[in-house]
Amino acid sequence: MKIGYAGMGIMGRGMAANLLEAGFDVTIWNRTPERTGPLAAAGAAVAATPAELAASCDIIMLCVSDTPDVEEVTFADEGLLAGLGTGKLVVDHSTISASATRRLAEAVREVGASWVDAPVSGGSEGAERGTLAIMAGGDAADIERARPVMEAYGKSITHVGPVGSGQMVKQVNQVLVVINGLAVSEALLLAKAGGLDLDATIEAVKGGGAGSWMLANRGPQIVDRDWRPGFTIDLQQKDLRLVLESADELAVPLPATSLVFQLYRALQRRGLGAEGNHALVKALEELAGLEVTRE
Amino acid sequence: MKIGYAGMGIMGRGMAANLLEAGFDVTIWNRTPERTGPLAAAGAAVAATPAELAASCDIIMLCVSDTPDVEEVTFADEGLLAGLGTGKLVVDHSTISASATRRLAEAVREVGASWVDAPVSGGSEGAERGTLAIMAGGDAADIERARPVMEAYGKSITHVGPVGSGQMVKQVNQVLVVINGLAVSEALLLAKAGGLDLDATIEAVKGGGAGSWMLANRGPQIVDRDWRPGFTIDLQQKDLRLVLESADELAVPLPATSLVFQLYRALQRRGLGAEGNHALVKALEELAGLEVTRE
Amino acid sequence: MKIGYAGMGIMGRGMAANLLEAGFDVTIWNRTPERTGPLAAAGAAVAATPAELAASCDIIMLCVSDTPDVEEVTFADEGLLAGLGTGKLVVDHSTISASATRRLAEAVREVGASWVDAPVSGGSEGAERGTLAIMAGGDAADIERARPVMEAYGKSITHVGPVGSGQMVKQVNQVLVVINGLAVSEALLLAKAGGLDLDATIEAVKGGGAGSWMLANRGPQIVDRDWRPGFTIDLQQKDLRLVLESADELAVPLPATSLVFQLYRALQRRGLGAEGNHALVKALEELAGLEVTRE
């Protein structure tokens, strides 16, 4: 079985490296060919176009930035679609629009191929270490077929429903992440204004009903004024844009999510887009003229 | 050492019963004397007034509904203050105003006594089973003195700072609880509108960056349409009122907390105040005309 | 007919001066007696206590800061209540709690007197020039009896319902003022970011469906960076506190009003409480790192 991987960004490189390490026969492609160097040196074949990649492989993995990039890689003249045919399978690890995903799946189905949307969480570290959490949408048989491949970089692979469901679950995930982050921001601001010891406060509440991953992991980072990103505001905002588009299409009101989107936007304007998503607290700090610091 | 307990509500009864069981010499008092019956039968002495309770005990525990109740029990003609004197210690387990707490502490200090504010989390179950989490504010020596007593019903006892800090930490706790709850509400609404399997979605995201106690514990309850309270909307709203008063005194903007307060209010108007705080989702459901159900 | 006026603050002074000018027989009282000097020099009698004021006058006007002040002036040992009796009428021009107003009215009714709540809009200028708009709640007969007196400083006097209604209408008024102000803030921020000429933009839209008093009057002031108050943020916030208390008592969700309350609070923390309520725009400017200026 031959495996293709399109997109040698920070995520794709890590995943493809793990595929090679696991012994798969891997062919790669990237828009800017320079980026294929390191993995080619490690033993990967290199395709000249997505069409060639699709034509020469059985399962083609994909990880690029956003919806238009996936559409470009798929539908361009020398795109994946031109090389796909009966029995081939595309697994898209990008985080993109759920409705666009369904259109992409429909298009490849017409040439006899299949599409699985499989966005990940766990960041570049997870891609390198092979500890990603993968939310997969598509036919069960397709996902089972891809599972041994994805296990090269995924710690957990959950089949969440038909095609598009992976993207929807990822969006649900992001809603939780950012509103939990807003909770941490308001909580720490109140704690600071109230004269509390911030470390002791986090310690006292994180184990109970107030607990969250964001509080336990990003709370201390905020108090340390450490803005290194697990996930940047720019990427978070890109994902929230997908969430808000879905909410619009599906006519669901998401008042807090949209509030966070407004606050992140203000931080982007201030040039903080490359900081971690927990820098959300800075929007409230700026508003209040109060910093959540130890002193 | 003689222990007093004022307030035989659902929380106080459980804590006092654990004190008796642990072998302490316990005297109790309640505004409506009928409620003292069961514990008196179990061996507790009964005081006629808070003043008598304070006069006859070394450490006096207190758990009543709200700030005015604590003030009444303390400052009334036959209130605690009338019986307090040098070396006595009051431990207030009620959730009340932090600034009122500081005034109460000042008043008892003038007669030589001390005040510890020690709000709890864990509900009536925690009080009965002795598994409460206690956030204590006050002098370290006072808290150490009360610690062996509180261990009769507290699983964890954290000293979080000077008097009033216990109440502030409890408020910070409530901010996190309600906004994390709002996150769960928006996330499940989006999941439902997007056609996802709700159980699979919660399962897929709860272990990662989107995880929270509210998601893991109240998420499934929402999908089951099980509105039995861990903590009722009415009580949550009472606590949020304290939070918003603090925020006002301290001039801290809390946009999401205040949004939740508005949404809970709407549910109270609809007669849902006795349901669990996770029924917050009903406000968004009502707005959207969409229910987060399995079908 | 003898007229009393309690409260020689900036509003009360202006109104009382207009009463003297209109030829009424006026007695005044103020907590700090120094403030009674100018009007005494202009012909007003001075009472030593509110009780004496009430005993010696037929209709007693009142304008103080907040609910507790009105309660103090009324219920203190030498308060109004001690001097009121059958046939006397109190007209309260303060902006205070509607439910407290109903309790005050009940108390004076028990001694045979009446209460009219008559909050005003139009500011200190309106009080001086006699151009206030007065929203009066109470019995029609009482309002008719007070009307000739109020006409000394009121341009319009509207009977809006039973006692307490004047305060409620004032609160409704404030909801509109602050949310319309928020509209102006967001609109001008978008205009600025979009590179528009701000004066031309206000001019182009203010006459149509987008028009409001706030836009026409405060919009240009914002563009001029002129923060002189028609109504200060501190006073606005005090009034919003009354609104939010009512909303809580009445269980009405007011998401935008409570958002403005949060934003004003942040400005107060930054020391801007004495600026005009249109300085709300600064909260959004601070957030966005963008100023709504001509350059």
Add this chain to the structure above:
Amino acid sequence: MKIGYAGMGIMGRGMAANLLEAGFDVTIWNRTPERTGPLAAAGAAVAATPAELAASCDIIMLCVSDTPDVEEVTFADEGLLAGLGTGKLVVDHSTISASATRRLAEAVREVGASWVDAPVSGGSEGAERGTLAIMAGGDAADIERARPVMEAYGKSITHVGPVGSGQMVKQVNQVLVVINGLAVSEALLLAKAGGLDLDATIEAVKGGGAGSWMLANRGPQIVDRDWRPGFTIDLQQKDLRLVLESADELAVPLPATSLVFQLYRALQRRGLGAEGNHALVKALEELAGLEVTRE
């Protein structure tokens, strides 16, 4: 001078009829040719394609639904661009994206023609009666050239800045309209809960600092439960989508605008998209379980 008009929707029909009535030599085009019948009968020539329309006219007016429609009419094989050339002028009365407008203007400039964006307010009634307010962006000379034509249906024609500015001002206008509408909604809900006479309340406050076009015109309609649209929720939401896209591009936080967008979305889900934009109050009513009615 020959005038073209592309788009015989409810707005375009009215404007083109006024052009004929004013004596202009008018050629029309519509995607579905049936709709050209009535005006052809009234004397308008009919073009087979936008290219033909552009080729045969000096100034081409345009009014279609949304950004993609304008792009289609302009860039399609037989689109306007194919018929434009030196000295021709396009005046776009559609409400569309400001940034797309700048791209459209750039494209027609390359063939020697000009673009004016001139969104209108005043609805279909305004189009018929010739009383539209027109916000025009573009070169002053172009706008002056089109002014005599636009005067056939425009009561006011304001030049607000360079190309794209008309669209931006329209967006600013919409921000004001919807937030002022939110103000009316919260105010009337509070008034109702507070037991006020709604008509008297509107009357008492509309003339002062709380006043707005929305309050004066839509307030009474709400109390009458008259949901006939001046402007429908569906159209309002389409325009807010443009606003939120601009805000995203320009990185401006618009918390209240985005809250309204969420609330309208909920109403669309409930099937109320064809009601007037003042039906926003229904979102809060639904939430509160309270209707703003006279009884």
